[in-house]
Amino acid sequence: MPYPRRSIGDELDRATSFLTKAGVPNAPRDALLLIAHFTGRAPSTLRMRLEEMLEDKYFEFGAQSYKHDILGERAKGKPVSKIIGSRAFWNEDFxxxxxxxxxxxxxxxxxxxxxxxxxxRVLDLGTGSGCILISLLQERRGARGVGVDLSVKALDVARANSGDAGTNAVATWMQSDWFSAVEGQFDLIVSNPPYIGVDEMADLSVDVRDFDPRMALTDEGDGLGCYRIICADVQKFLTPNGRLIVEIGPTQAAPVSQLFADASLSQIEVFQDLDGRDRVVSGVLR
Structure with a gap:
């Protein structure tokens, strides 16, 4: 039986209903993003053309593929970003x-x-997609950076993002277990390390727990293990007056600040995110 043609608005309503029944939060937003991806259009364009009929080509080769592979994956908890293959961050789609x-x-x-x-000169420890290092290099023309990660597959993603963003000439990507393969000194070291305690993993939402790499989420301990590793060696790799800046979980400001102090860092500051939660700790090498 052929798939009946529908307007963009009708299809958006149907997709929103499907995701809502599956318990997906922000179903209208996700439905819009997924239909935009499926049809190759910008979400803003779809919003302005709700009465327009979708072309047959979008359904003649796979209404089932659309419903089950795209909407169905989101209904199972897979994040929109992992379905469409990109996520907006700072000034880029990564x-x-x-x-x-x-x-x-x-x-x-x-x-x-x-x-x-x-x-x-900036070092990004546990670079993952490379979004932090690439964003910093785009904002500071003339700066150079090194991004390291233990995962070879993560580094492949970072290199691809670097090529997309035009930072290949100033960014170096290498496999390293934290500082193990790093050489030289940097006036800025940044990191968003795994900070979820192993006993907290079961409480994470499905889209995080099941679709982000476990090694990027938890240290398999109390959530502070990676900060201990970084702070133990950071003096060797920071220039005088160089800064260490890390993302933290909202309850970790005090212990991470103490680790900074124990590593002879001064001017230690804690910064909040837009929700008012402790999110970043910064310190300067004395």
């Missing part, structure tokens, strides 16, 4: 996959804090 942590708006606070002072 490629994402199940091999990298999904860039999130709260991480943009780290970018804002880092840009408050000049830097020429």
């Amino acid at each position: 490629r994402v996959s199940t091999d990298v942590l999904d860039p999130r708006p709260e991480t943009e606070r780290l970018i804002e804090v880092a840009l408050e002072h000049p830097f020429e």
Whole structure:
């Protein structure tokens, strides 16, 4: 039986209803993004053309594929970004996959804090998609950076994003277990390390727990293990007056600040995200 043609508005209503019944939060937004992806149009264009009939070509080869592979995946909890393969962050759309942590708006606070002072050489520990390093290099023309990650697949995503963003000439990507393969010193070191305690993993939403790489979420301990590793060696890799800036979980400001102090960092500051939660800790090498 042929799939009946519908207007964009009708299809948006049907998709929203389907996702709402599946318990998907923000179903209208996700329905719009998924239909835009399926039809190759911008979401803003669809909003302005709700009465327009969708072309037959969008359904003649797979209404079932559309419903089950796209809407169905979202209904199962897969994030929109992992379905369409990209996520907006700072000023770019970054490629994402199940091999990298999904860039999130709260991480943009780290970018804002880092840009408050000049830097020429930056190291991104646990770079994942590369979104932090690439965003910083785009904002600071003339700066150079190194992004390291233990995951080879994550580095493949970061390199692709770097090519898309035009930062290949100033960014180096390498496999490293934190500082193990890093050489030289940097006036800025940034990181969004795994900070979820292993006992907190079961409480995460499905779209995070099941579709972000586990190694990017938890240290399999108390959530502070990676900060301990970073702070233990950071003096070797920071220039005098260089800064370390990390993202944290909302309950970790005090212990991470203490780790900074124990590592001889001064001018330690805690910054909140837009929801008023502690999100970033910054310190300067004495």
